[in-house]
Amino acid sequence: MTFDKAIRLIRENGMKRTPSREALLRLFASDGRYLSAADVRQALAYEHPAMSLDTIYRNLSSFAELGILEETELGGERKFRMHCDRDGHHHHFICMECGRTEELDLCPMDEAAGLLPGFTIEDHKFEVYGRCPDCAVAK
Amino acid sequence: MTFDKAIRLIRENGMKRTPSREALLRLFASDGRYLSAADVRQALAYEHPAMSLDTIYRNLSSFAELGILEETELGGERKFRMHCDRDGHHHHFICMECGRTEELDLCPMDEAAGLLPGFTIEDHKFEVYGRCPDCAVAK
DNA sequence: CTCTCTGCAAATAGTTTGCAGCGGC
DNA sequence: GCCGCTGCAAACTATTTGCAGAGAG
Numbered sequence A, B: 001m002t003f004d005k006a007i008r009l010i011r012e013n014g015m016k017r018t019p020s021r022e023a024l025l026r027l028f029a030s031d032g033r034y035l036s037a038a039d040v041r042q043a044l045a046y047e048h049p050a051m052s053l054d055t056i057y058r059n060l061s062s063f064a065e066l067g068i069l070e071e072t073e074l075g076g077e078r079k080f081r082m083h084c085d086r087d088g089h090h091h092h093f094i095c096m097e098c099g100r101t102e103e104l105d106l107c108p109m110d111e112a113a114g115l116l117p118g119f120t121i122e123d124h125k126f127e128v129y130g131r132c133p134d135c136a137v138a139k
Numbered sequence C: 001c002t003c004t005c006t007g008c009a010a011a012t013a014g015t016t017t018g019c020a021g022c023g024g025c
Numbered sequence D: 001g002c003c004g005c006t007g008c009a010a011a012c013t014a015t016t017t018g019c020a021g022a023g024a025g
Helices: A003-012 A019-030 A037-043 A053-066 A109-114 A133-138 B003-012 B019-030 B037-043 B053-066 B109-114 B133-138
Strands: A069-074 A077-082 A091-095 A101-104 A120-131 B069-074 B077-082 B091-095 B101-104 B120-131
Touching (some): A003 A019, A019 A037, A019 A077, A037 A077, A053 A069, A053 A077, A109 A120, A120 A133, B003 B019, B003 B053, B019 B053, B019 B077, B037 B053, B053 B077, B109 B120
Parallel strands (some): A091 A120, B091 B120
Antiparallel strands (some): B069 B077, B091 B101
16 A cells, blocks of 8 residues: 555544554555554654653554554564555564565465355454564575 | 363373363363463463472473374464364464464365376465454444 | 472553544644 | 653563462372
């Protein structure tokens, strides 16, 4: 998702365009990795040293609710990345070393649903963890 | 995994057979759901009211390391269930209402690996969430 | 008798909330 | 100027750790 579209969504939902939010969205628009609140704070330490963790937490949660960010739980932390606008539902590979993500054009749910007659499916999670080619070499 | 096999694993790793551990393993052997430390405490409140959360945390972590328990992150909590000894790698459906789990004879990794040439895959997670037939009706 | 396990208490990490002032619109 | 946004401080939740005594082998 682009920075502009995210801003539009924010305005459409009656939220204000503030410097904090601009900085957060700009960061996520340019960094494809999953970032924790602490990661975000560090990334913005130079540009926005005054931005508090509270603000980061509050905004990341709001953004996730609006569908601007995708959320996952990684190593006991909530992590976020910009939502992919691409056609088609898909999942991600996540590099444990550098955090790089790769889209996987694959969703096992069609098959899985057939194995669960009578069950109501509401959500699912499929993530692959490992090392990207760069980090695999470095090891 | 059976209670007896779990006890054997514990002994083989130089750990002692204590009343706490017996109670924990007996619980997991009879309850197929994913349980948090707090869930376990409540389940054992009558039989072992003195067992502290500390003990529960420490033992669940040890058991998970030995492969006796499987671990997952659900709603921001670490949850555990007895490891399935069944042949073949598989995943789970988890009922969001009652916690019931269902085994899914399906793993998307074979396909996924083909989409990631040059990447080193170390782990993956595939879980399906929803309501089991009983809970779907109750809604 | 030794060495592990346990409960207690305190510490820690990540996250959330109440409040009063600041700042978009 | 109004109402939402922010920083501060404090609270909260889940979890971990140091320590000294209790208990398994």
